[in-house]
Amino acid sequence: MSKPATTVLIPGWMHEHARRMLGTHFNLVETPDCDIHTHLSAEVRASIRGVACRARIDRQFIDALPNLEIIASYGVGYDAVDAAYARSKNIVVTNTPDVLNEEVADLTLGLLISVVREIPKAEAFVREGRWKASDYPLSRLTLRNRRVGIYGMGRIGRCIARRIEAFGLPVAYHSRRPAEGVAYDYFPSLLELASAVDVLISIVPGDPSTANSVNAEVLSALGPEGVFINVGRGTVVDEDALIGALRTGTIAAAGLDVLADEPNVSDDLLALDNLTILPHIGSASVGTRTAMADLVARNVIAWFQSGAAVTPVP
Ligand code: DGY
Numbered sequence: 001m002s003k004p005a006t007t008v009l010i011p012g013w014m015h016e017h018a019r020r021m022l023g024t025h026f027n028l029v030e031t032p033d034c035d036i037h038t039h040l041s042a043e044v045r046a047s048i049r050g051v052a053c054r055a056r057i058d059r060q061f062i063d064a065l066p067n068l069e070i071i072a073s074y075g076v077g078y079d080a081v082d083a084a085y086a087r088s089k090n091i092v093v094t095n096t097p098d099v100l101n102e103e104v105a106d107l108t109l110g111l112l113i114s115v116v117r118e119i120p121k122a123e124a125f126v127r128e129g130r131w132k133a134s135d136y137p138l139s140r141l142t143l144r145n146r147r148v149g150i151y152g153m154g155r156i157g158r159c160i161a162r163r164i165e166a167f168g169l170p171v172a173y174h175s176r177r178p179a180e181g182v183a184y185d186y187f188p189s190l191l192e193l194a195s196a197v198d199v200l201i202s203i204v205p206g207d208p209s210t211a212n213s214v215n216a217e218v219l220s221a222l223g224p225e226g227v228f229i230n231v232g233r234g235t236v237v238d239e240d241a242l243i244g245a246l247r248t249g250t251i252a253a254a255g256l257d258v259l260a261d262e263p264n265v266s267d268d269l270l271a272l273d274n275l276t277i278l279p280h281i282g283s284a285s286v287g288t289r290t291a292m293a294d295l296v297a298r299n300v301i302a303w304f305q306s307g308a309a310v311t312p313v314p
Helices: 016-025 042-047 059-063 083-088 101-117 119-127 155-166 190-196 216-222 239-248 286-306
Strands: 007-011 027-031 048-053 070-073 092-094 148-151 171-174 199-202 227-230 253-256 275-277
Touching (some): 007 016, 016 027, 016 286, 059 083, 083 092, 092 286, 101 119, 101 155, 101 199, 101 227, 101 253, 101 275, 148 190, 155 171, 171 190, 190 216, 216 227
Parallel strands (some): 007 048, 048 070, 070 092, 148 171, 148 199, 199 227, 253 275
16 A cells, blocks of 8 residues: 655654554654754655644744644643644644543542642651651641632533532632533632632633733732642743742642643742642543544544544634
């Protein structure tokens, strides 16, 4: 069988499952990173019609591929792709929604309980051989009788809310507009939400409208018993304000699965013992990551077979 003529570029890392699927349908070109002017000749760049990636795709990258039709991004958040610019050039951008909703929601609850009940510290207590010598100090925080605010009531936000409800806790939320079919209390501003809840969970996308929106004022409104959890994007939080709020007891504790400059973690963040940091593992199970890879490949295949991608971004 002769290889079809369509060429797809994978700049940098891509899940093996997606690579295999794409390799059976297309000529694959792979580069170690996004510096495609260095890695590829003008002739090869002109042959590329699709990109499958988990990388920063900016204007310069897009401009280097004159015949590009689709950018299939691995992940539900596509803040790393300049989607507006791609759209202006009639390039379709796809992401991987839905297949990770439950997994990210599970992780969110795990992180919340870890922060409130200080599970990482309790585990260290045992491993350090301190159990026999002393009683474990009681945790000051609890989820009992607490109200939880969710910042972002999209598909993952709803999965988180269902789990919170199952814990017997009232849910309130803020998003750009009231979410359809959702009966939880809606707050028109993040500040009002933060003032009304004990726990604030952020699951909004990282874009200019959300950048630094969890700021000193919002954290102060959460109050000294307040707990902040971020499983969306690190850019949503003013990290200096968060560090200050955790240092001074303006809020009680926080849990972050995402950081503004990940994978870099500042010493100031690491110095805080009322902060739990995870390495962006919301969707990180073998099954969910494979499902995300499958969707990346299916988007590219569907686009070139039918002219319609499976999950184009809005
Ligand atoms: C995504 O897909 O955007 C998530 O952050 C991955 O965990």
